[in-house]
Amino acid sequence: QDGIFQEWSEFFKLNRWEEAASRLSINLTDYLKPLSLNQPLPWDFIDVGVSKEFLKQEYRKAQQGIKTEDCTTGKCSNCGACDGVVKLHQKNDTGNIPIPKIDYHRLTRKIIGYEELKTRFRIKYAVGENFRYASHLDLVRAFYRALRRSELPIAYTQGFSPHPLVSFGPPLPVGVTSVGEYLDFQMAHHYSGNITRDFGPFLPKDIRILETRSISRKADSLGKIINLAKYEIKHNEPLPKEVILARQKQIPGIYQLNFHSENSFTLFLQIAPKIKLFATLAQLFDLNEAAVRLLSIERKECYSLLNDKLLTPLEVL
Numbered sequence: 001q002d003g004i005f006q007e008w009s010e011f012f013k014l015n016r017w018e019e020a021a022s023r024l025s026i027n028l029t030d031y032l033k034p035l036s037l038n039q040p041l042p043w044d045f046i047d048v049g050v051s052k053e054f055l056k057q058e059y060r061k062a063q064q065g066i067k068t069e070d071c072t073t074g075k076c077s078n079c080g081a082c083d084g085v086v087k088l089h090q091k092n093d094t095g096n097i098p099i100p101k102i103d104y105h106r107l108t109r110k111i112i113g114y115e116e117l118k119t120r121f122r123i124k125y126a127v128g129e130n131f132r133y134a135s136h137l138d139l140v141r142a143f144y145r146a147l148r149r150s151e152l153p154i155a156y157t158q159g160f161s162p163h164p165l166v167s168f169g170p171p172l173p174v175g176v177t178s179v180g181e182y183l184d185f186q187m188a189h190h191y192s193g194n195i196t197r198d199f200g201p202f203l204p205k206d207i208r209i210l211e212t213r214s215i216s217r218k219a220d221s222l223g224k225i226i227n228l229a230k231y232e233i234k235h236n237e238p239l240p241k242e243v244i245l246a247r248q249k250q251i252p253g254i255y256q257l258n259f260h261s262e263n264s265f266t267l268f269l270q271i272a273p274k275i276k277l278f279a280t281l282a283q284l285f286d287l288n289e290a291a292v293r294l295l296s297i298e299r300k301e302c303y304s305l306l307n308d309k310l311l312t313p314l315e316v317l
Helices: 013-025 028-032 052-064 138-151 197-202 243-249 277-285
Strands: 120-125 167-168 177-186 207-215 228-234 255-261 264-270 296-305 308-313
Touching: 013 028, 138 167, 138 197, 138 207, 197 207, 243 255, 243 277, 264 277
Parallel strands: 177 296
Antiparallel strands: 120 177, 120 207, 167 177, 228 264, 228 296, 255 264, 296 308
């Protein structure tokens, strides 16, 4: 009762389960008692070919420490899984059974080493109104689909589930538009085309490429260099400028706050653990987070703050 995400350890409350069992007259200790071999078991309806009598016999032998001979090298154990006809494997000189080599006819894929990735690009893009309430994972999937449709020579990871070698900048908060998002991707070989022309038309509506640049393979990742974001916040009514400026001095993570009209201002906020946009705005406006999510917010740019100097990811190369 009133239990949410009870399978998660941080939300699990044993007393809720004990109260529910008590109301239903269920003794939980009954489920901890050993089961009799003769009583029906919850999994009796599952048929894997091995008989229940054989499993009982194996249980008793296990209690006595008696081993059952391997039917592939010795006599049949009559488990019921087959008709008793088993092809015996002969041991080699070392006493081991040789493992046969099986050809699965798998296609071989050329492994692309990191040093072979000839071209790496950094893209600045905008996220419009249609994607305001899309999560970061939704944006990632949209880019992956667009890359496949564009047929650009993108490099892929190796392994069972290959995916494009793409790295994104800091996630955009849900409910916020942006004209200053970034991503990096790597080509499988040298590419000298126009990314905006060859990739832009395959992106969904309201995701637009603003600028692209070829960068060095040794350039630092976006997650390493971006540590500051610039937001523009607009309100329908005039804002108490003096009150907000006084509060911002006591809120961690705010680098700068500038008013440019009576109902809008620009906020420079650090991108760091435990510093959240909506939590910061809730403290500035003295409102709950649900209320501040109704504001018009746009991320204008992401920066790398180095020695009190603001540089965009396209300038830090």
